[in-house]
Structures are given as C-alpha cells and as structure tokens.
Amino acid sequence: MADAPLLSARGITRRFGGLAAVNGVSVDLWQGRIQAVIGPNGAGKSTLTNLLSGDLAPSGGTLHLGGREVTGWNAERIARQGLGRSYQKTNIFLPFTVRENVRLAAQAREPQQPWNPLRWWRDTRDAHKNRATRARWERAIELSGLQNRLDAVAGAISHGEQRQLEIAMTLATEPRVLLLDEPLAGMGAAEAERIVALLQRLKAAHAMMLVEHDMDAVFVLADHLTVMVNGEVIAGGAPAAVRANAQVQAAYLGEE
Numbered sequence: 312m313a314d315a316p317l318l319s320a321r322g323i324t325r326r327f328g329g330l331a332a333v334n335g336v337s338v339d340l341w342q343g344r345i346q347a348v349i350g351p352n353g354a355g356k357s358t359l360t361n362l363l364s365g366d367l368a369p370s371g372g373t374l375h376l377g378g379r380e381v382t383g384w385n386a387e388r389i390a391r392q393g394l395g396r397s398y399q400k401t402n403i404f405l406p407f408t409v410r411e412n413v414r415l416a417a418q419a420r421e422p423q424q425p426w427n428p429l430r431w432w433r434d435t436r437d438a439h440k441n442r443a444t445r446a447r448w449e450r451a452i453e454l455s456g457l458q459n460r461l462d463a464v465a466g467a468i469s470h471g472e473q474r475q476l477e478i479a480m481t482l483a484t485e486p487r488v489l490l491l492d493e494p495l496a497g498m499g500a501a502e503a504e505r506i507v508a509l510l511q512r513l514k515a516a517h518a519m520m521l522v523e524h525d526m527d528a529v530f531v532l533a534d535h536l537t538v539m540v541n542g543e544v545i546a547g548g549a550p551a552a553v554r555a556n557a558q559v560q561a562a563y564l565g566e567e
C-alpha cells in the first residue's frame with residue numbers, strides 16, 4: 312500500500328440554504344483499499360460523492376488528490392487529475408454498442424487541441440494519440456469483463472452488463488481513484504456477484520469509495536466503513552467493529 316492516501320478530504324462541508332447536507336466530513340482513500348459509505352436515505356452520501364468528484368463545490372473544508380490541493384476545482388479538472396466516478400443515473404448512450412460507448416468515454420479524456428497549421432505534425436500526433444486512446448478503451452473493456460459483448464447494442468444488454476459498461480466507461484479515463492455510487496442498485500444476486508468480483512479485481516490498482524445499500528456486498532468488499540447520518544459521520548472503522556456499534560445499529564443497520 313502507498314504511504315499516503317490518493318484522495319484526502321478534510322472537514323468537507325456543503326450547505327444548501329440552512330441545511331448542511333455534508334457537515335465536516337473527513338475521508339482518506341488509499342490505493343488497494345475499498346472505503347464503503349453507508350447511511351439512510353438523505354444522509355448525504357451522494358452529496359459527499361459529488362463534493363469529492365468536483366460536481367459540487369464545497370462550502371468548507373479541503374480536498375487533496377494525488378498529493379495536490381484540488382479544493383474548488385471543477386469535475387473536469389479533477390477527472391484529469393486522476394479521479395473517475397460512476398453515477399446512480401446511467402451515462403450510457405443506449406443506441407450505441409458497448410465498444411462505441413467505451414471508446415467515446417476514452418476520447419472524452421483527450422484535451423481539445425487548437426487547430427495546428429503544421430499538418431504533418433498534427434497527423435503524427437493524432438496517430439500517436441489514437442493508439443493511446445485505443446489501448447485505454449481496450450484495457451477498460453478487458454478489465455470490466457465485457458470482451459464478449461463488444462458489438463452488442465448497449466440498450467439490449469442486461470441491467471448488470473450496463474453497470475459493468477458504466478464501470479468500463481469510468482476506467483477508460485484511467486483513473487487512480489474510483490468513486491462508485493450504488494453500482495449494485497437494482498441487481499439480482501448473480502449479477503451482483505459479478506460486479507463484486509469486478510470490484511475485487513480493480514481494488515489493487517485503485518483507491519475506491521463505494522456508496523452502496525447492499526449490505527452483503529458492503530461487508531464482503533469494504534476494508535473501511537463510514538456511516539453517515541444527517542450529513543455527519545457517526546462511526547467509521549473496520550466493518551466488523553462498525554457493525555457491532557450500538558449507535559450504528561440504532562441509526563441504520565437495525566432498520567434493515
């Protein structure tokens with residue numbers, strides 16, 4: 312394991328008018344570890360994810376990514392700094408094939424270059440860039456286990472495969488930090504098992520934060536568990552210790 316977290320949030324806060332949706336939360340994400348965040352509806356889990364990805368600007372606190380302060384950066388800049396996220400609401404283009412979706416995600420990472428009059432140079436650069444992009448999307452498809460579904464239309468594959476595709480699209484930008492918002496939502500047991508195996512495969516090379524309601528998966532996957540209620544962290548630590556915490560049982564797990 313690395314000797315410093317890849318992502319570190321300190322006292323991160325987001326207010327919506329009078330409501331502190333996330334209030335002074337600190338999170339460290341380490342390569343080779345999965346950090347799960349659980350909590351009842353409205354606890355602030357999605358808002359926290361949006362703060363870490365730059366989709367929302369914090370009202371307070373600091374954010375570091377890869378050793379660099381990125382507080383207040385927008386989502387695109389943070390993504391270029393090595394963060395990838397999946398969304399609860401899917402980003403997939405349903406009429407396109409699996410391959411096209413992942414290729415587009417890989418291309419989206421390319422910085423848009425201004426027109427260059429030195430055409431030979433641009434062609435050389437483009438050929439080089441295209442090879443790099445291709446290597447990225449091919450690797451993302453392989454990692455996510457979708458090699459046999461390359462030419463399938465995204466709208467026609469199963470719900471579980473669509474979630475795999477969404478993870479492949481996230482991986483196509485080669486992030487070191489992965490934020491996954493309910494990757495198991497709406498899945499049957501067999502599909503959930505496939506995604507759990509995928510996340511276990513991705514763990515060594517990434518720092519991961521997983522927001523998930525499926526407690527079986529959380530306890531299989533998580534190295535560290537954070538429990539949020541009303542925008543605040545009420546408990547954090549090894550999953551077994553957190554499960555035994557009376558406050559957590561009363562606030563959340565007891566409701567299951």
Ligand SMILES: Nc1ncnc2c1ncn2[C@@H]1O[C@H](COP(=O)(O)OP(=O)(O)OP(=O)(O)O)[C@@H](O)[C@H]1O
Nearest residue numbers: 327330331332350351352353354355356357358359
């Ligand atoms: N854009 C917004 N404007 C105003 N209030 C918001 C906004 N986004 C979230 N909230 C409020 O912030 C609180 C936390 O919401 P959030 O969606 O982060 O919770 P959550 O833990 O992700 O819930 P769920 O499990 O249902 O997704 C809620 O009270 C919600 O109504």
